[in-house]
Amino acid sequence: MAFLELDGLTKSYGSLTVVKGVNLSVDQGKLVCLLGPSGCGKTTTLRLIAGFAPANGGEIRVGGKVVSSSRGTVPPEARNMSMIFQSYALWPHMTVFENVAYGLKLRRMPQSQVTELVRTILTATQLIQLADRYPGELSGGQQQRVSLARALVIKPEILLLDEPLSNLDANLREEMRFEIRRLHDEFRYTTVYVTHDQAEAMTTADIIVVMNDGRIEQSGSPEDIYERPATEFVARFIGGTNILSGTRNDKESVLCQSGLVLRCGNGTADGTTKTAVSIRHHDIELSTKPNGANTNTTIGTVTRQIYLGSHRDYLVSIAGGEMVRTVAPVNVAIPVGQEVWLHFPPEKCRALAQ
Amino acid sequence: MTSIAQVQGRRSGIDLSWPTFALLSLILSVLVLLPLFWLAFYSFRSDTGGGATLDNFIALVADPTLLRAYGLAIAMALGVGLLSCVVATPMAWLVARTDLPGRRIIRMLVTASFVTPPFLGAIAYEILAAPNSGLVNIIYRSVFRLDSSQYLVNIYTFGGLIFAIACFTFPYVFTLVANALDKVPSDLEDASSILGGKSMTTLRKVTIPLVLPAMLAGTLIAILQALTMFGSPAILALPAGFHVITTKIWSLFQFPPRLGLAAAAALPLLIITIILLRAQKSILGRKGYTVLGGKSGTPRVTELGRWKWAAILFVFSILSLTILLPYLAILKTAFTGTVGDPINLSTLTLSHWRFVLFEFSATQLALRNTFLLGFLTATAVTAIALIVSYLVTRRSVPGSRFLGVLATAPVAIPGIVLGVGLFLSYANPTFQLYGTIWILLIAFMTIELPAGYQQMSSAFSGVHPELEEAGRIMGASRLRTLWDITAPLLRTSVVAAWCFVFVGTIRELSATILLTTANTKLVSVIIYDLNESGDLGAICVLGIILLAASFAVVFVANRVPVLGGSQMNARG
Amino acid sequence: MWKKALSAALFASGLAVSSAAFAEAPAPYQITPELEAAAKAEGKVVFYTATDVxxxxxxxxxxxxxxxxxxxxxxxxxxERxxxxxxxxxSTGIYNADVIETSDAVHFEYFKRQGWLTPMVPQEVADKWPADERDPDGNFAAYRAHLSVLAYRSDLMKEEEAPKTWEDLLDPRFKDKMVKAHPGYSGTVMTSTFVLSQLLGWEYFEKLGKQxxxxxxxSTEPPKKLAQGERALEVDGNEYNVFRLIDEGKPIKIIYPDEGTPLAVGNAAVLKQAPHPNAAKLFYAYLFSLDAQQLNSDFGGLRSFHPDVKEKEGRTPLSKIKILHSDPxxxxxxxxxxxxxxxxxxxT
Structure with missing residues (x-):
């Protein structure tokens, strides 16, 4: 049995339903990322898990015990969870040490033990020199680590993170992703992590749960999600992709609007009639000459070309007015207006049932 | 599957928010709704025989004395509003946006004048500007060698009353406008300048429209204050031979009292107040004006140049009229025989001090009662306001907004109306409250609750909810979080609110006047009683004691290290 | 709760139905050592009064x-307060006061009807007070009397210019010059307004109102306004306040108009629910003693019904003044x- 289970979880505010029957199981010690655009219900789901809001339907179980259902809600303080907030929510009137020690003091731990545990965690998070500072005197990254230390020190059953890196600048954010992953590997708390940044999710998560419009679109390992998106939404949201919509041709190919027939190496073309094909930007082969292939290939015109240092980004218009985005090495420089040949390797084409 | 209850039992976290909510709803309902209920009940009750009647309301439209009192009160309030606005706005601009010297001190002085009870100010102006004995007129006559029938100013007139009240209401406009001017982002003004607007054009087209809501809101508050004020009109309007509505209601309590008519006469005042407050709210709440909290740069400062001296003269004369002269008059009267005496060694006397401190038996009791009540009210109101604004701003209990409405409602109940309502509610042996200080505590709590609540709820919206949620998820109950995290963060606001309520309480007169008895005398009431018997010297002594004590309490409250916390750095 | 609230309202509805107990006045009492000891044991007496503070x-x-x-x-x-x-x-069951005293005689008729008073007659009152200055049933007695007088600042107004009669006050030369107390607040002024309205008619007040x-x-306030020099002439006001101010050396003179001067009688009584009954009894007897009455006269300028009280030099004795009595x-x-x-x- 999974440690944390969401079962048909529903939450609405007035007539607006923001979480629509979410089912999710998280095994002990796993880090799950709830990933989705803003407004998809991921933060609400997290707050429901924390107990800040009561659920309207369904259940949340921790270790088999119901903590939230439409019949009642265990208050947050009785859940033995901890949370890292978007704003870090460090208490400005307490020093770093006091912030971290607060949760332990609530647990009526003897002072000596409190000091010892706090020192240990501060050492692990490289904050020990800052113990007597106030939060206002720390940098953003340091505040973030205090927030982590404070959440970890109480040895929560479940650790919740709400967009914890969104207030950091780009460099620091990348560093902290690895830090979070490192700390998770060290402490192995069951963790639910909410983010809208797919790179963050990819770095940290054991399991990524893509949410859209209050529902789970797909869940799986980062590789699953990236390589085998189940829906057009997931494909678009995780990494850049081209979606070419069309109709079912035969069991293995799709007839696109442009008249192009794409054989798809994976996914399912088994939709009723309407189907789409997803192919990542970098999986499309671009050449100025016919490429010799007779399937999965088409001719198009370059409409935009941008130099990006590591590669060039192309926008190619193909028959039927559809646009395809692709990348090519820097040395492949094709001026706008020139004809090009595109090849869509079948093993990279993924048919998405609608 | 285990039941919820078992899970809850894991740790001591019993959620107290529902019982707290229920208790507070009950307390606030009793504080606010009960007096209003009795007020409404009595307004339909005949004064002569009991039984239901509409006579009181008929009298309200038919009785010319009541209509006149209402008309005069409204005219007076509008006059006060206009005067306050005209004086305070340029002053606020000078202080907030120019290189006028001494701006900080001017702000402090204006804020300090909040502490002066308006009735004391009115008495000070009796001393200064009574047509014959007023110091100003005495000096005027002796300088120009005029005979005794000549005078320069007469405070016992409609205009005099407006002036005396405006002296104590203009800080409302001043503070709001000055704060708004502080916050108008200078890039809005820069934008106008870059488009070619001259500085006067910018001022007219950008700055003034941006602070207009603050101006209007402040003016409405001044109007409201004037309309519901009892002390100053009682002191200045009655000798001038006219009633405003508050004094008229008070006169209905004279023998034989006409409680039903008093209750009915109070209701329109209640309604006008509600309308004014709604107007004020809608002005301040309009979209686009709420962005005043921008952080874009420091406000631009206008250099006064050769106008500097004119500006200094203007500000100095306003401060003289509203603060310096009244205080000097009070000091002088406290130390000389009678008001008209010149100051020299032979007229200096401590006789008023001796009388107040040693001979007048009510002094000690009144001082003790006043400060005890001030302390209790300030503490209770701050505590209630803290919890109510927590429940409201955090919407932790459905329906908590109702509490906010209740806590704000008394602002619409003028003191004298509340006094009537409370007398009708608690003057019965079931509660045994009339004649104890508890009825005064209830009155003061009700009166001061809106102010306390307003301060606390704006302080609360400055505390990020995640700070509290962090406490909850770490394992602290709601109350524990409130105590450990929210309260310390609100410490300065709490102290400020406490002082505000304390000062408001010890200067309250309009509800007090109907609710005191011999054992529950307050300084404000003995000042009023002494004024009725014309003992100005004793009044001034008591006024000085009252003011000195208020300043001392405020000073101490802000200095106690436990309360004032210095290491706060609310960047979070 | 309703019943009690209504009883409060009953008070509100004014002088309601009377339920007076007419009994013989009790036997006069003297201040005995026992009374004094009992009073000392109580330690305190609460005196509600309308006399100048x-x-x-x-x-x-x-x-x-x-x-x-x-x-x-x-x-x-x-x-009235x-x-x-x-x-x-x-009406709300609060019993703070022991001894009460006001200058409005109507009040005591009301208290008596309500049965709020304890009948008791100090020996001094029984022996020396005129019969019509005490309640036949012994509920109260006239503790003091004072006139409501016209008075003026002799430095601001020449004696020949000062008014001699009530009618004189309507002269335009007194416009803006006068100060007057209020009948809704002062029992003395209520009494004087009543007698003058009977004597001169309401037209008189209508004209006076235009001045x-x-x-x-x-009624303690007009003399103080004279003393301050705020106004030169008082229409009404307590004679005793004027006496005290004259004693202090203020240039004020009293006028006893030809038509007569209204008299206000200040009764005193002991309340039935007095929290300190013995101290009240002692204090009540003391109020009518020669000492107290002489003090009232000397320091307070009050008129006394005690025949042995010596009036100060220079004060016009009551016998020389035409008095306007009022019937409560x-x-x-x-x-x-x-x-x-x-x-x-x-x-107003």
């Missing part, structure tokens, strides 16, 4: 010197009319 405090001082160990709490307010307060307190008079509340029984039903007429002519 300085006079009342002085009296309390003298009592405390004579009977050390008994504190006197003086609660001074205008007669005292009445309003005791009414509010008694731009400074309106104050208590006739005044009572007129109160509302007086107040509304007064507001009509004087604005």
């Amino acid at each position: 300085a006079v009342a405090e002085k009296l309390a001082e003298q009592f405390k010197t004579k009977y050390p160990g008994i504190d006197v709490q003086v609660e001074r307010a205008g007669s 005292v009445f309003q307060r005791i009414g509010q307190e008694y 731009n008079i400074m309106q104050v509340q208590s 029984a006739k005044l009572e039903p007129e109160i509302q009319t007086i107040k509304s007429n007064y507001e009509k002519y004087f604005g």
Whole structure:
């Protein structure tokens, strides 16, 4: 049995339903990322898990015990969870040490033990020199680590993170992703992590749960999600992709609007009639000459070309007015207006049932 | 599957928010709704025989004395509003946006004048500007060698009353406008300048429209204050031979009292107040004006140049009229025989001090009662306001907004109306409250609750909810979080609110006047009683004691290290 | 709760149905050592009074010197305020006051009907007071009397210019010059307004109202306004306040108009629910003693019904003044009319 289970979880505010029957199981010690655009219900789901809001339907179980259902809600303080907030929510009137020690003091731990545990965690998070500072005197990254230390020190059953890196600048954010992953590997708390940044999710998560419009679109390992998106939404949201919509041709190919027939190496073309094909930007082969292939290939015109240092980004218009985005090495420089040949390797084409 | 209850039992976290909510709803309902209920009940009750009647309301439209009192009160309030606005706005601009010297001190002085009870100010102006004995007129006559029938100013007139009240209401406009001017982002003004607007054009087209809501809101508050004020009109309007509505209601309590008519006469005042407050709210709440909290740069400062001296003269004369002269008059009267005496060694006397401190038996009791009540009210109101604004701003209990409405409602109940309502509610042996200080505590709590609540709820919206949620998820109950995290963060606001309520309480007169008895005398009431018997010297002594004590309490409250916390750095 | 609230309202509805107990006045009593000891045991007496605060405090001082160990709490307010307060307190079951005194005789008729008073007659009252200056049933007695007088600042107004009669006050030369107390607040002024309206008619007040008079509340206040020099002439005001100011050397002179001067009688009584009954009894007897009455006269300028009181030099004895008496029984039903007429002519 999974440690944390969401079962048909529903939450609405007035007539607006923001979480629509979410089912999710998280095994002990796993880090799950709830990933989705803003407004998809991921933060609400997290707050429901924390107990800040009561659920309207369904259940949340921790270790088999119901903590939230439409019949009642265990208050947050009785859940033995901890949370890292978007704003870090460090208490400005307490020093770093006091912030971290607060949760332990609530647990009526003897002072000596409190000091010892706090020192240990501060050492692990490289904050020990800052113990007597106030939060206002720390940098953003340091505040973030205090927030982590404070959440970890109480040895929560479940650790919740709400967009914890969104207030950091780009460099620091990348560093902290690895830090979070490192700390998770060290402490192995069951963790639910909410983010809208797919790179963050990819770095940290054991399991990524893509949410859209209050529902789970797909869940799986980062590789699953990236390589085998189940829906057009997931494909678009995780990494850049081209979606070419069309109709079912035969069991293995799709007839696109442009008249192009794409054989798809994976996914399912088994939709009723309407189907789409997803192919990542970098999986499309671009050449100025016919490429010799007779399937999965088409001719198009370059409409935009941008130099990006590591590669060039192309926008190619193909028959039927559809646009395809692709990348090519820097040395492949094709001026706008020139004809090009595109090849869509079948093993990279993924048919998405609608 | 285990039941919820078992899970809850894991740790001591019993959620107290529902019982707290229920208790507070009950307390606030009793504080606010009960007096209003009795007020409404009595307004339909005949004064002569009991039984239901509409006579009181008929009298309200038919009785010319009541209509006149209402008309005069409204005219007076509008006059006060206009005067306050005209004086305070340029002053606020000078202080907030120019290189006028001494701006900080001017702000402090204006804020300090909040502490002066308006009735004391009115008495000070009796001393200064009574047509014959007023110091100003005495000096005027002796300088120009005029005979005794000549005078320069007469405070016992409609205009005099407006002036005396405006002296104590203009800080409302001043503070709001000055704060708004502080916050108008200078890039809005820069934008106008870059488009070619001259500085006067910018001022007219950008700055003034941006602070207009603050101006209007402040003016409405001044109007409201004037309309519901009892002390100053009682002191200045009655000798001038006219009633405003508050004094008229008070006169209905004279023998034989006409409680039903008093209750009915109070209701329109209640309604006008509600309308004014709604107007004020809608002005301040309009979209686009709420962005005043921008952080874009420091406000631009206008250099006064050769106008500097004119500006200094203007500000100095306003401060003289509203603060310096009244205080000097009070000091002088406290130390000389009678008001008209010149100051020299032979007229200096401590006789008023001796009388107040040693001979007048009510002094000690009144001082003790006043400060005890001030302390209790300030503490209770701050505590209630803290919890109510927590429940409201955090919407932790459905329906908590109702509490906010209740806590704000008394602002619409003028003191004298509340006094009537409370007398009708608690003057019965079931509660045994009339004649104890508890009825005064209830009155003061009700009166001061809106102010306390307003301060606390704006302080609360400055505390990020995640700070509290962090406490909850770490394992602290709601109350524990409130105590450990929210309260310390609100410490300065709490102290400020406490002082505000304390000062408001010890200067309250309009509800007090109907609710005191011999054992529950307050300084404000003995000042009023002494004024009725014309003992100005004793009044001034008591006024000085009252003011000195208020300043001392405020000073101490802000200095106690436990309360004032210095290491706060609310960047979070 | 309803019943009690309504009983509060019953008070509100004015002088309600009477339920007086007419009994013989009790036998006179003297101050005995036993009474004194019992009073000392209680330690305190609460005195609700309408006499000028300085006079009342002085009296309390003298009592405390004579009977050390008994504190006197003086609660001074205008007669109508005292009445309003005791009414509010008694209708809500609060019994703070021991001895009560106001200058409005109507009040005591009301208290008596309500049965709020304890009949008792000090020996001194029984022996020396004129019969019509005490209640036949012994509920109260006239503790003091004072006139409501015309007075003027002799430095601001020449003697020949000063008014001689009530009618003189209507002369335009007194416009803006006068100060006057209010009948809704002061029992003395209620009495004087009543007798003058009977004597001169309401047309008199209508004309007087056009003289731009400074309106104050208590009848102690007009003399103080004269002393301040705020106004030169008072229409009404307590004679005793004027006496005291003259004694202090203020240039004020009293006028006893030809038509007569209204007299206000200040009764005193002991309340039935007095929290300190023995101290009240002692204090009540003391109020009528020659000492107290002489103090009232000397320091307070009050008139006394004690025949042995010596009036100060220079004060016109009562016998030389034409007095306008008022009958409380006739005044009572007129109160509302007086107040509304007064507001009509004087604005408040």
